Amino acid sequence: MTPLQHPPTLRCLMLLEDTTVIVTESLTKIFPGPQGPSEVLRGISLNIGKGEVFGIIGRSGAGKSTLVRCLNLLERPTSGKVWIGDQEMTALTEAELRRARHSIGMIFQHFNLLSSRTAAENIALPLELIGMPRPEIQARVSELLDLVGLRERAGAYPAALSGGQKQRVGIARALASKPSVLLCDEATSALDPETTKSILSLLKDINRSLGLTIVLITHEMPVVKEIADRVAVLDRGEVVEQGRIFDVFTQPRHAVSRAFVQEVLNRDLPEILLPRLAPPGTREPSTPVIWRITFTGPSANEPILSDLVRHFDLSFNILHGHIDYIQGLPFGTLVVEAHGPVAARDAALATLAQKNLTAEVLGHVADTAAAAA
Known part of the structure; x- marks a missing residue:
């Protein structure tokens, strides 16, 4: 017993x-x-x-x-x-x-x-x-x-x-x-x-x-x-x-x-970036998407974005990021715009999950032209 x-x-x-x-x-x-x-x-x-x-x-x-x-x-x-x-x-x-x-x-x-x-x-x-x-x-x-x-x-x-x-x-x-x-x-x-x-x-x-x-x-x-x-x-x-x-x-x-x-650890999207998010249901799935990627432990030291660019032919615009240390271990978040085909983005999300990384889809970009600028 x-x-x-x-x-x-x-x-x-x-x-x-x-x-x-x-x-x-x-x-x-x-x-x-x-x-x-x-x-x-x-x-x-x-x-x-x-x-x-x-x-x-x-x-x-x-x-x-x-x-x-x-x-x-x-x-x-x-x-x-x-x-x-x-x-x-x-x-x-x-x-x-x-x-x-x-x-x-x-x-x-x-x-x-x-x-x-x-x-x-x-x-x-x-x-x-x-x-x-x-x-x-x-x-x-x-x-x-x-x-x-x-x-x-x-x-x-x-x-x-x-x-x-x-x-x-x-x-x-x-x-x-x-x-x-x-x-x-x-x-x-x-x-x-x-x-x-x-x-x-x-x-x-x-x-x-x-x-x-x-x-x-x-x-x-x-x-x-x-x-x-x-x-x-x-x-x-x-x-x-x-x-x-x-x-x-x-x-x-x-x-x-x-x-x-x-x-x-404020993980909210900064107020100045909120206008970049399209209202739910107003954008096509093919428009650029905004992700929040959470890094914990050893994964915080890996070149995650460069790997995704190389393997899936995606491009990223970094909007916001933060890293902290808790009991000596890194913990961080990175908010990015992901540009590329829907299938490639889905495959990239699956890869992040395999690496035990959390990737939240916050929404689609409201104005593609503004995002590109």
Whole structure:
């Protein structure tokens, strides 16, 4: 019997014995309200691997912040189970939870620093709370200040720090007790784009150097694209899609996922080119046709158009193009006018399909003379 064929609870335990570090099973959360109960999470089941950066993305109200707070039981789920490591968090007493949270760091959108404490003192706080000896605290704080690049700001109070520096203090504080899991709740939402990039770079370095599992809650798809290995898309308290970042970006299946991807990889035909498309049914099939060719992975490095010109005696007018890199793999689109006999164009489309390339027929050219010009 394979793990997927076992009952859910046993399956979760088997996965934990492998490389999975966080498991949620049928997680629900219901809040009371003046209009009646509100179900914020609806049966969330996730497996997050050891050393993985896992993104959870959703619009405001999708339930993502509630979900991350259920992982460390700051919010207790209404039903369902949570495992972190080999511990079933939902079965622990409050005293056991306090001990278990030492292995779970958390950083927040608005930093949550104590204004009366310096950067170094903020980092030291969780170590003081667990009774670590002062010399060990000082050594650990010094190490963390170096890790986040703030040694020269150790004595500065939060009011004297920039947003990026405050978040670096927050990251250092979250790492103080050497956790195996780091939960990030909208950690870059209050930062400008340049600072966001530096914080994501720091998190990526921490993930690689410490082997830390990072769960990244965000409503910004560029953040997920920059750092995550896999992503779960939340909508109205449900996971509507999850998978590798490259797969979700290049082949989003759900409307919510497609909307998020569109914000990063705009594949729409530019408005200035729309007049080139003839209204449906108004042109003969023999007129030039407009294709959008999608390149993924190794195919992005092949001379596709020159091969089509050589083998099918077609000619192309390139109208628009874009290429990006997702997890180090190229992904691009190219919009072209294809000129040539209908049979040759059909044969070229078949060849593209054989090469696992997507070619969409957007329409025929509205004005052949204008296209030629």
